[in-house]
Structure formats: C-alpha cells, structure tokens
Amino acid sequence: MDSLSKRNLPFQEEHQIYQDQIGRFVLEELLPNEVRWEDQGYVDRDAWLKAGANGLLCPSMSNEDGGPGGDFLHAVLMIEGLARHGVSGPGFFIHSEMVTPYIIKFGTVEQKARWLPKMASGEVIGAVAMTEPGAGSDLRGMRTHATRAEGGWLINGQKVFISNGQTSDLVVVAAKTDLADKNSITLFLVDTTTKGFQRGRNLEKVGIHGQDTSELFFENVFVPDDSVLGQPGDGFKQLMHGLARERLSIAIGSQARAEAALKWTIDYVQQREIFGAPLSDMQNTRFTLAEMQTDVEVGRAFVDDMLRQYLDGKLEPTRASMGKLWLTEMLGRVADKGLQMHGGWGYMREFPISRLWVAARIERILGGSNEVMKEIIGRSLVGRGKA
Known part of the structure; x- marks a missing residue:
C-alpha cells in the first residue's frame, strides 16, 4: 500500500487490491482503444459491460442495490485510475458519480430495483x-x-x-x-x-x-x-444536494491528471536531448518542473483534506467550490507547462500529454463554471448567502 498509505486516509488492503485491479483493466481494456474511440466518437458498449464485470461501475453502490458493495474511497480510486492514465473517453464518472447517486438517494424501492443492478453491470448506461x-x-x-x-x-x-x-x-x-x-x-x-x-x-x-x-x-x-x-417540485433541492460530491470528484480527477502530466514530463525531459545534452540539464526545464511539482504537492494536500472532510460528513459546499476552482485551474497550468516541455511532439495526438491538455480545458466549465465558483465563494465572504 505504498502510494495509499502516505495519504492519511482510511484506505485498507482491499482498496490497494482494487487500485491494482483498475490499473490492469485500464492498461488492458481502455488505453489500447482510446484513440479508436476518439475517432468514432463513442465508447463501445462492450467496454461498459467489461467495466461492470470488473467492478469499475458504481463502485460505492451497496450489494443490496446490486452494486459491488464498496465505499466512496473505491469511487475515488476509480476516478483517479482512469485520470492518471489519461483515459477520457469512457463516461464512467458521469454514470457512476452523477447519475446513480440521485437514484440511490431519492429513488423508490421499485426504481432502485429496476435500474441500479443493470447500471452497476453496464447493461444500462446513465x-x-x-x-x-x-x-x-x-x-x-x-x-x-x-x-x-x-x-x-x-x-x-x-x-x-x-x-x-x-x-x-x-x-x-x-x-x-x-x-x-x-x-x-x-x-x-x-x-x-x-x-x-x-x-x-x-x-x-x-x-x-x-x-x-x-x-x-x-x-x-x-x-x-x-x-x-x-x-x-423537489428537483432543485435534489440537484443542490449532490453538488459538493460532484465538485469534489472533479477536483479528484483534476489532481490525478496533473500528477500524470508531471510524471510524463519528467520522463520525457530526461530522455530528450537538445544541444547535445538532456533537456533536463537546462535550468529553465528544472524551474518549470519545480513549479509543476509545487502545484501538484499543494493540490494533493488540498484534495485529501477535502476527502477527509467529506468522509466525516463535514465538507461544506463553499469549500467544495474552492477545491473545484483551484484544482481545475491548477490542472490547466500543469498540463500547459507539460505540453510546452514536450515541444512539437507534445502537440501530436500520439503523445498522451496532448490529449490530456485538450481534455483539461473542460474541467473549468463542468460542474458549474469557475466564474460561478468564484461567485459562490465571494457571497460566502460578504454575507450574501451560499450555494
């Protein structure tokens, strides 16, 4: 549990096993098809069925509802596992972390029985x-x-x-x-x-x-x-109820993508030569890496602190908005610097940094634009209410 044990979160051995399982599934089933899915504009349904069979869909759904029976930390590992490998095609996050929670929280016994088991298996896409x-x-x-x-x-x-x-x-x-x-x-x-x-x-x-x-x-x-x-008539309250979790999830994915961009960039600059020496020998490269590393370190501390608050039932909507704002802006900075360090190759689709850089832009819009996040945070400071 090397990577998980350092995070001061209640991860158990089962979470490490699940993280390893996600990694294998991504490498074997998702990454080899990512470019093909981008060309055709959708992900094959077979991938959804395989993801369901491997517990990647609705990981925190209880056994009683037809799910894998995990907890929110399993959902966190699913979000991070796809993001860390640069996988953006499968809409598992939307399905598992935005759609099913509404049914779990507000659905009737009959609604749950009709939809949830098939959503966990991948037979129904939400x-x-x-x-x-x-x-x-x-x-x-x-x-x-x-x-x-x-x-x-x-x-x-x-x-x-x-x-x-x-x-x-x-x-x-x-x-x-x-x-x-x-x-x-x-x-x-x-x-x-x-x-x-x-x-x-x-x-x-x-x-x-x-x-x-x-x-x-x-x-x-x-x-x-x-x-x-x-x-x-309860829809507005229902939608507001899920926003803190949704924005936290966006922050989690943004952090994992930033970590991936940093890793790919470090690997690249150590291999790439310029003027007869590794690109990493240039002071500008090391300064850029230092800025990226600092952003990533701060982001990890912020995300895991929000996670602890969420697990304790104490994550306030305003703080989730702060996390969504800062982490998505940070991802944009890190992805842009990482692409720049790759030079011309960074602009080629065959390099994952190019796809991550493009995908990172939507995070500042999803879940409420960052301008809306600023308004929510600002209102909380001057007594004009909260969202």
Missing part, C-alpha cells in the same frame, strides 16, 4: 440532463417543462451538452413543473426508448472526442407517475 441552450449553470432559467397528464406527465423541451447522451438507456431529466415558479423543478427517470424522445447530434467538441456528448429532444414524452424521482 446520463443526467440539466443543461439547455439558454440555461447552463443557471438552473432556474431552464425551459424544459412537464405538464400533468392522466397517470403521469408529458415532457417537452430540449437539452444540450449531455454526456453519454448518444449511448444512454436512462436519463435523469430536470424539468419545470410550474413555469410560474422558477424553483419548481422535478427530476424524472426517462427510458430512452420512450416515444417522443429523440437524440440530436453527437456534438463535435474541442477534446474528449471518445465521450459522446449530445443534444436531446423531448416532444410529448410521457412518463408515468412512478418515474418521478422523489416528489414533484
């Missing part, structure tokens, strides 16, 4: 649909709405930037159920085979090309009453 063309971080501005119908609801509207959108079987959809009340949001479990549900384009992103990201359209999509997640 997505969450909040963002709209005119409403991103501002959830109150969403226009997708659900109106009462006999025995259920009719959903109409449009969503965009939905990760796993092309391949998903289940979508947690946020919709207004009272257009006169900006806070009246309800979450619905929508089976993607339902009449009126349509997928739009697989959107062409700057990076993370292997992860499908879509427009979704809802035209009189009927969902029965037993597809409401929780109670009608």
Whole structure:
C-alpha cells in the first residue's frame, strides 16, 4: 500500500487490491482503444459491460442495490485510475458519480430495483440532463417543462451538452413543473426508448472526442407517475444536494491528471536531448518542473483534506467550490507547462500529454463554471448567502 498509505486516509488492503485491479483493466481494456474511440466518437458498449464485470461501475453502490458493495474511497480510486492514465473517453464518472447517486438517494424501492443492478453491470448506461441552450449553470432559467397528464406527465423541451447522451438507456431529466415558479423543478427517470424522445447530434467538441456528448429532444414524452424521482417540485433541492460530491470528484480527477502530466514530463525531459545534452540539464526545464511539482504537492494536500472532510460528513459546499476552482485551474497550468516541455511532439495526438491538455480545458466549465465558483465563494465572504 505504498502510494495509499502516505495519504492519511482510511484506505485498507482491499482498496490497494482494487487500485491494482483498475490499473490492469485500464492498461488492458481502455488505453489500447482510446484513440479508436476518439475517432468514432463513442465508447463501445462492450467496454461498459467489461467495466461492470470488473467492478469499475458504481463502485460505492451497496450489494443490496446490486452494486459491488464498496465505499466512496473505491469511487475515488476509480476516478483517479482512469485520470492518471489519461483515459477520457469512457463516461464512467458521469454514470457512476452523477447519475446513480440521485437514484440511490431519492429513488423508490421499485426504481432502485429496476435500474441500479443493470447500471452497476453496464447493461444500462446513465446520463443526467440539466443543461439547455439558454440555461447552463443557471438552473432556474431552464425551459424544459412537464405538464400533468392522466397517470403521469408529458415532457417537452430540449437539452444540450449531455454526456453519454448518444449511448444512454436512462436519463435523469430536470424539468419545470410550474413555469410560474422558477424553483419548481422535478427530476424524472426517462427510458430512452420512450416515444417522443429523440437524440440530436453527437456534438463535435474541442477534446474528449471518445465521450459522446449530445443534444436531446423531448416532444410529448410521457412518463408515468412512478418515474418521478422523489416528489414533484423537489428537483432543485435534489440537484443542490449532490453538488459538493460532484465538485469534489472533479477536483479528484483534476489532481490525478496533473500528477500524470508531471510524471510524463519528467520522463520525457530526461530522455530528450537538445544541444547535445538532456533537456533536463537546462535550468529553465528544472524551474518549470519545480513549479509543476509545487502545484501538484499543494493540490494533493488540498484534495485529501477535502476527502477527509467529506468522509466525516463535514465538507461544506463553499469549500467544495474552492477545491473545484483551484484544482481545475491548477490542472490547466500543469498540463500547459507539460505540453510546452514536450515541444512539437507534445502537440501530436500520439503523445498522451496532448490529449490530456485538450481534455483539461473542460474541467473549468463542468460542474458549474469557475466564474460561478468564484461567485459562490465571494457571497460566502460578504454575507450574501451560499450555494
């Protein structure tokens, strides 16, 4: 337990075994297919089934719900394991750490029994649909709405930037159920085979090309009453409930990617020669590495301290916002310096630093843009409320 034992977190031998298992799976099943998935724009369903069979999906889901029966530290190791190897295509994080927690926390016994076991196995791929063309971080501005119908609801509207959108079987959809009340949001479990549900384009992103990201359209999509997640009108509170964990998870992944960028850069500058000597002999190279190492060290301390607070039930939403802000900005700095140290080769797709550099840019937008993080933190300092 060399790497885990130094982190002052309650890791056990089972966590070390799980970390080793993730590493083998990534090297054998994911990395060899990463570039192919980027070219085709989505990850093969077979990879999801294999990930489920190996316990990489929904790792903290209990045995009673049909999951592997791990804890949040198992989820942390899954996030870190993929990030540390530069794997960005599989949308396992969205599926496991953003979709299933809503069902585990707010779902009925019947909803859990229907969806959770198949989500853990990879038979069902999950997505969450909040963002709209005119409403991103501002959830109150969403226009997708659900109106009462006999025995259920009719959903109409449009969503965009939905990760796993092309391949998903289940979508947690946020919709207004009272257009006169900006806070009246309800979450619905929508089976993607339902009449009126349509997928739009697989959107062409700057990076993370292997992860499908879509427009979704809802035209009189009927969902029965037993597809409401929780109670009608509770959606806004439900969405807020999961933000601290979501932002912590983004910070965890950002830290692991920064560590990977540093390692790859150190390896490269020791092998690459310039003017007849290793690139690492140049003072500028060592100064850059020193800056990267310092950022990574500070990030690790910050992330693990937030993790301790989360495990103790004491992580405040404002501190999670600070972590998301700082760690994603730090990742951008480290990835950029790492690519620069690789020179022209760093801009080639065959080098993982190039793909990590491109993928790092989205982290400052995901989970609420960093400008929103600053607003949340700033309001907490001047008494204007918290998010």
